[in-house]
Amino acid sequence: MTIGAAEAGLGAGVGDGRADTAAVSRRASWLRPSAGGWGGALIRFALAVALPLGAFLFWELAVDSGLASGRLVPPPSRILATLADLWTAGQLADHIASTCLRVLLGFLAGAAAGALAGSLTGYFRFVHAAVDPTLQALRAIPSIAWVPLFILWFGIFETSKVVLIATGVFFPVYLGVSTALLSVDRKIVEVGRIFRLSGFDLVRRILFPAVLPAFIVSLRAGLGLGWMFVVAAEFMGASEGLGYLLVDGQQLGKPDQIMAAILIFAVIGKLSDALLVGATAPLIAWQDNFSRGGL
Amino acid sequence: MLSLTGLGKTYAGGVQALAGFTLDARPGEIVAVIGGSGCGKSTLLRLIGGLDTPTTGTVSINGETVEQPHPLINLIFQEPRLLPWLSVCDNVGFGLAHLPRAEQVLRINEALCRVNLEAYGDRLPKALSGGQAQRVAIARALVTRPEVLLLDEPFSALDALTRETLQQHLLDIWSETQATMILVTHDIDEAVSLAHRVIVMKPWPGRILDEIVIARPHQRGGADFDQARARVRSALNHSLSASAPADIRKGRAQHSSVLETSP
Numbered sequence: 001m002t003i004g005a006a007e008a009g010l011g012a013g014v015g016d017g018r019a020d021t022a023a024v025s026r027r028a029s030w031l032r033p034s035a036g037g038w039g040g041a042l043i044r045f046a047l048a049v050a051l052p053l054g055a056f057l058f059w060e061l062a063v064d065s066g067l068a069s070g071r072l073v074p075p076p077s078r079i080l081a082t083l084a085d086l087w088t089a090g091q092l093a094d095h096i097a098s099t100c101l102r103v104l105l106g107f108l109a110g111a112a113a114g115a116l117a118g119s120l121t122g123y124f125r126f127v128h129a130a131v132d133p134t135l136q137a138l139r140a141i142p143s144i145a146w147v148p149l150f151i152l153w154f155g156i157f158e159t160s161k162v163v164l165i166a167t168g169v170f171f172p173v174y175l176g177v178s179t180a181l182l183s184v185d186r187k188i189v190e191v192g193r194i195f196r197l198s199g200f201d202l203v204r205r206i207l208f209p210a211v212l213p214a215f216i217v218s219l220r221a222g223l224g225l226g227w228m229f230v231v232a233a234e235f236m237g238a239s240e241g242l243g244y245l246l247v248d249g250q251q252l253g254k255p256d257q258i259m260a261a262i263l264i265f266a267v268i269g270k271l272s273d274a275l276l277v278g279a280t281a282p283l284i285a286w287q288d289n290f291s292r293g294g295l
Numbered sequence: 296m297l298s299l300t301g302l303g304k305t306y307a308g309g310v311q312a313l314a315g316f317t318l319d320a321r322p323g324e325i326v327a328v329i330g331g332s333g334c335g336k337s338t339l340l341r342l343i344g345g346l347d348t349p350t351t352g353t354v355s356i357n358g359e360t361v362e363q364p365h366p367l368i369n370l371i372f373q374e375p376r377l378l379p380w381l382s383v384c385d386n387v388g389f390g391l392a393h394l395p396r397a398e399q400v401l402r403i404n405e406a407l408c409r410v411n412l413e414a415y416g417d418r419l420p421k422a423l424s425g426g427q428a429q430r431v432a433i434a435r436a437l438v439t440r441p442e443v444l445l446l447d448e449p450f451s452a453l454d455a456l457t458r459e460t461l462q463q464h465l466l467d468i469w470s471e472t473q474a475t476m477i478l479v480t481h482d483i484d485e486a487v488s489l490a491h492r493v494i495v496m497k498p499w500p501g502r503i504l505d506e507i508v509i510a511r512p513h514q515r516g517g518a519d520f521d522q523a524r525a526r527v528r529s530a531l532n533h534s535l536s537a538s539a540p541a542d543i544r545k546g547r548a549q550h551s552s553v554l555e556t557s558p
Contacts, residue, residue: 288421
């Protein structure tokens, strides 16, 4: 082989290598959240639901063919029938509404208190030294431990439930905001100082935008805990709500009702998170994010 | 007129970064400050910029003592330090919040034109190259029309070609604004080609070792330029080998040879 031929061969090899790399990146490109078009969105959605749908189908067939009894773990068709029954009886919407309202109120109260406390401890060293250790100790208390005390303090009705949820939401938001403020890059704070910003202006124009991404992540974590704590709250003796459906299903031996309630928790939990992400995405579009390539 | 009198800074823990630094910079003068790492160059700029308080001595501008960031002094950092959530326009106009909107727009456009970025106003910093980002940072400092511009190795992170372009930009800006500039740099060529006066600093603690007046105008590569460069290099070599504890001096020797071989 002449040198020219060797170079040509090498060139072809390199060319092929590039083509392979391009093919891999093409193959994976629709997975990126930024991949546009309905086609990409549809493929991502199909990939996301493939696992749960596959599991449902497997269990449905297993019960249908008599391989499993489906008494304690009812097949999806029975769960859907229970959902339809609850919906036509007019109860389901009320249960969902009361649970959502409790989460919303608890989330708003907990997030506001968490953001305020996080801001104060993150901004003022003295407040941090005086308050943070106590809050960290309180954070270590398991949520259920508060239940008896909250019932004594706030009664059995709505207030105690909302306070419990707010407690759950408070800590991740507090920790997120406080930590983010303490770790704002000194270099951009100096930019503010060189332009003679101080006090409220420094907070509004530098610190708040700088901690916004971490604040939003902490809100998402808080909302997730809000959905967790609403179950504990509704175990305290609610007469309606998805948590009540769980307790009722356990006491009356209705696993299909329990699973129906769990399914709704999964769906509205995911929906509320998507709503929060969607609503806040424009606020943090400036971030120079790492976009994952490849599978 | 920028006056520094007996300026010194000792950090907590007893580290003396700067001692007895005295300098008067005439209006419109470009003073380059050069020296190895740790000789207090950045500390000097932080003190003039009002970001740190001097332990001894004073900084004054037009007779007024500077104790905190001053409206007539602005600082361009080594990195652009743009605020990532603001567009190029909003970054440039960051220091103009006190002015009416129309005046802000006017000044922002003027500054963006000066750095040839008028078409980039709506972009976010993440969409800029390193050189463009540093030009935005220069525009942000210029827009407040400072009398004194402090530059802390502003081109050190850029490639050679971009660096030369931006150095030329800076000279153009200087000829239009006639701002006093204090330029901290590691680069002998940069110091000699931009400044009217080069101050060579000596470490532990940082103080003035030599002061070299550069005849202007001169052309890069000309005889005057080479002569001035040789003088600065010789002073710098002296600075890097002098007064260091033996173990540090050993590390410095390597650093010195790097500087000597730089173009």
